[in-house]
Amino acid sequence: MKKMTLILSLALAATATGCSNVEHSRDVANPAVSGKVLAQQVCSMCHGVTGNSVNPTFPKLAGQQKDYLTDQLKFFRKHNRSDPAGSEYMWGISRHLTNDQIAQLADYYAAQTRIPDPSVNPSLEELGKQIFTHGVNDGARTVPACETCHGTDAHGRGSFPFIAGQHEDYILKQLNIFKETEERDEKLGQMMKNETHDLSSEEMKAAAAYIATMP
Numbered sequence: 001m002k003k004m005t006l007i008l009s010l011a012l013a014a015t016a017t018g019c020s021n022v023e024h025s026r027d028v029a030n031p032a033v034s035g036k037v038l039a040q041q042v043c044s045m046c047h048g049v050t051g052n053s054v055n056p057t058f059p060k061l062a063g064q065q066k067d068y069l070t071d072q073l074k075f076f077r078k079h080n081r082s083d084p085a086g087s088e089y090m091w092g093i094s095r096h097l098t099n100d101q102i103a104q105l106a107d108y109y110a111a112q113t114r115i116p117d118p119s120v121n122p123s124l125e126e127l128g129k130q131i132f133t134h135g136v137n138d139g140a141r142t143v144p145a146c147e148t149c150h151g152t153d154a155h156g157r158g159s160f161p162f163i164a165g166q167h168e169d170y171i172l173k174q175l176n177i178f179k180e181t182e183e184r185d186e187k188l189g190q191m192m193k194n195e196t197h198d199l200s201s202e203e204m205k206a207a208a209a210y211i212a213t214m215p
Contacts, residue, residue, distance in 0.1 A: 029096040035104025043105070046089065051112045056167035057085055062112035068161040069106040073097060075186055083174075083183040116165030121209035124202075128210025131203055141198040146207065149191075154214050159188060164214035171208035175199070 025033045026042050040049055043061075047053045051062030061069065075081040076090040077097055097105075119125065132154070135145040146163075150156050154164035163171065177183050179196035196204065 028093055031098045035101045036108045038101065039105055039108045051109045052115045056169035059170050060114055060166055061109040062114040064109050064162045065156045065158060066106040066110045067158045068156060069109055070102055071159055073102045073105065080186060081184060083177050114165045116215055117167060117212045119213050120168060124206040124209040125213065128206035131207045132210055143195060143198050154211055163211050166212060168208045168212035171211055172204060175204045175208065
């Protein structure tokens with residue numbers, strides 16, 4: 001009887017330990033769970049363990065600028081970013097994130113290596129490269145080069161995101177959101193609305209096609 005009681009006590013203790021082990025937790029409302037654990041066990045379901053998502057609905061986060069990630073997670077937490085997929089998936093997840101967890105998530109993803117997508121629209125890439133490096137200046141329109149803010153390697157800086165190797169479909173979707181809607185109303189969104197205003201659909205497709213293959 002004593003042996004049985006001891007075994008039961010040990011089993012209960014093990015169960016309790018397992019339930020409270022924040023290193024194996026998907027509890028997004030628990031401030032004790034680290035950003036790294038959340039990234040690997042929660043965010044990974046959409047963005048991949050290393051931040052290299054497979055589904056273009058979800059952006060690649062690997063290598064992303066820490067300031068940009070921090071800003072966007074706080075925008076989601078405040079419901080200040082309302083683009084459909086972003087609000088659908090991120091408002092609930094970010095609701096209880098602490099500033100420390102957000103900083104840890106940003107550190108985790110910034111340390112990962114992004115894997116670019118294979119070329120799918122090579123016929124558009126030359127035009128995309130022209131737009132990225134020189135912008136558009138045809139007399140009627142003046143659109144700055146993408147590299148002006150995102151850098152010659154498109155790795156971004158500070159609050160300007162790392163866009164090289166991002167999914168082509170995701171880049172194009174965001175460009176259309178910037179141009180056609182008010183769903184990205186943060187400072188960067190307003191800046192991008194001005195930049196995309198004079199770009200045609202074909203030019204945005206070309207820019208996305210080129211950027212997606214950049215290393």
